Amino acid sequence: KAGVTQTPRYLIKTRGQQVTLSCSPISGHRSVSWYQQTPGQGLQFLFEYFSETQRNKGNFPGRFSGRQFSNSRSEMNVSTLELGDSALYLCASSSTRASTRNEQFFGPGTRLTVL
């Protein structure tokens, strides 16, 4: 089985722009979670989707949004980019409804740089 894939791998944007990141989970996995990793704040949970529904959301402003499609692929969008949004964005998929009861499989991440 192919692993979790994320596109693009690298992205450079300027302040005020918006960006869309994509994540394709492992085939058959219906849960997709997103995390932001920065040197200062570490790994922080953004949101989790299961069967096209957002089940959980972290403490991020409304500029961060996401969605999941019927094929379980997920996108996250960040509008009005700020310098502090520069980070590695990781998505993870899980095979079970109880997604955090078992291991999660992470993608390689998208490195976003905001200038």
Next chain:
Amino acid sequence: SQQGEEDPQALSIQEGENATMNCSYKTSINNLQWYRQNSGRGLVHLILIRSNEREKHSGRLRVTLDTSKKSSSLLITASRAADTASYFCATVPGDYNQGGKLIFGQGTELSVKP
């Protein structure tokens, strides 16, 4: 906010030595997981220990969990240069029934010198 606190923040050892990393957390958990990350890439799941378990082994890895002290440790035996990476503990809060989130610690940067 981060729930897990990891200790030490950085660890440098020689090949063949054992490496021990510690993780403390604040609230009740359903399970605790350890992940490895190489050079800012994706995370790789290492091991999961449930709140009713005290110790678990996987190859050269040994994880212990002490829920009374809200702490866990990861031991890597006979380390290799390829073990050089950042190691994160992640907890799953006890009140989540289905989905939920992983709450990560700040990580321990392990360097294994040949």
